[in-house]
Amino acid sequence: MLQKRNCLDTMLNFGKSPLIPVKMDLDGISVDTQARLAFRKGDDNKLTIAVHGVRAQPELDKPFYGHKFTDEEKKVLSETGNLGKVLDLKKTDGSVLPVYISIDKLTNEVVALRADKVNIPNEIKGARLDDKQKQGLQEGKAVLVEDMTARSGKEFSAHLQVNAEKRGLEFIFNNQPFQNQQDIRIPSKLGGVNLSEKQQADLKAEKTIYVEGLTDKKGQQYNAYIRVNHEKGKLDFFKWNPDKAQEKTPDNAHKTQEAVNSQGKTNEATRNVKEPLKPGQVQPSEKQQREKDKQQKPKTKGIKV
Template structure:
């Protein structure tokens, strides 16, 4: 019996605005969550989780079905034989959840309903594009492999009629010249039903002075596009002569390309992040204008406010975090730096995007340099230069002024060699990309380097 208890766990739950943790015992007849005090005397009624199976699937399926705001609850999985003692410890930690040691322990035990249901959805939904109908040779001609797209989490969105979430380094080879640039890639169906590669290369600036399929952008359109990324109204371009199509028009924040989405294909939701929209708000959104919504709930459970507007590039609702009241006159300058959805192949969370909008520093792990190798860095908005800066240390805590803008110390050499083409004495004859945190050639690379040096000296 003791061994069985050691193999079982119990779910503890903390409801929003409550300090105490409770043990989950299941659902009542109305589908509401049933809980009990996390005392050993109540152990017989607790919902038990066998470590060697996965009953959480059914539990969270029912939970997400019953509760419109699952993020109002925080769940923690703890050993069944230590439930009372562990609950007491976690309650103390929850009073100061941002302390590094507390945060680490809380994350170790936490179970997030949103992440769990997201994984379920991804497992069950097949891709819309058949991989066998994709012309993969076009990718190879640009120096991009299928494995690279998969490893950088760009492949699945592309197989569902979306552009790659991140910028991908490509090489266009001609007889006398190799052109290297960054682009978002997508698959588009041809007349035969096969899927060809569409390349959306990075532009220096959006082309706002050139008519867009017969539509001349007004000064207000241009101002809106540069300020918010969206035109702010319905436009009627003519893709076919004599036929106008009502569309939303936005700027792709990663490439500066103008992107349109048919207005009749965009559905305005009744509810966004736990907040119900009234008819007037939905009407304003349908016209391409923005609304300000308060009290929305992020996946982390934190409430936030934002301007909402149709984003043609996302084919849905986009969020804009102005923070206008706090930043005053500096806001106009800060809007010049658009916050991307992803950086170098790494998708940014809503929380990370909000922090960048507020000019806070974030730490991003698992980005890819131009050779496809991972590196980590601290990132902060540079309003003066209108770009994002990468740091080897946290710039908010750095003691030295005028610090050089480079990746974190572990990735410094790797990025310099792989992305910037720089070398030092140790790496000058190494032709292969350095791996993550690598600062010196490997034994195999050193042997290759020595052999190359010998051949040159003969």
């Protein structure tokens, strides 16, 4: 499964998988949940699987390897997802280990990354970093970098900051608050279709994705454009690409099928139709109409003799 979901390359570089369904046994009770998986070396130097489960909230009130977060540190982590500075953790032998601290946006786990494992480059996306910018990044601060060049050739600007969970630098656009990214958890599977890592990343970046072969609750397949709706805290599904202006108004076929099959709604045309609607269908078929007429036909009482 990990190979089919293209997780192994990331995991073999000591990264985490996306959220995937796992079944755990807790005191004899089988629990279905979601978690991120990672390879970690044990005391015998052999690889084991580490399970990173989803938490309701980051556990900032608990000591983190002996460090108790201050109110200011809690505030910064909650609002940005990164501590914004290098934290000196005290090891059991009394020595100090400088680390970056971040929150895993998918699981709410507090994550640490050794500062000596991060190399700040001289150039990012074609933009040269000056000494002040490199120093700020090394200290864990968010630094504005301008005139970077995307793969499309378009120039853009963004803040960069070390993210412990990503084990390197992350791009922060428009200084968007961290909690806005927390509103919606990006699933690894939708309507029976496994989303690729790129599709999940695009959704997290608030881009629209197109998914084929989705299955509604009645077992009928359909295709849809999908994007995040932070205001309503959910994913929105569209028949047409919402990022492009349409010259014509789309018909209601897709909406009718999805509403009737998945949401249990009815309209006058499909009332009393029990068989699932097919893609593009907004009126009952001949067979469905006969069944509908039977349902609507008034019952008559016989005469006792």
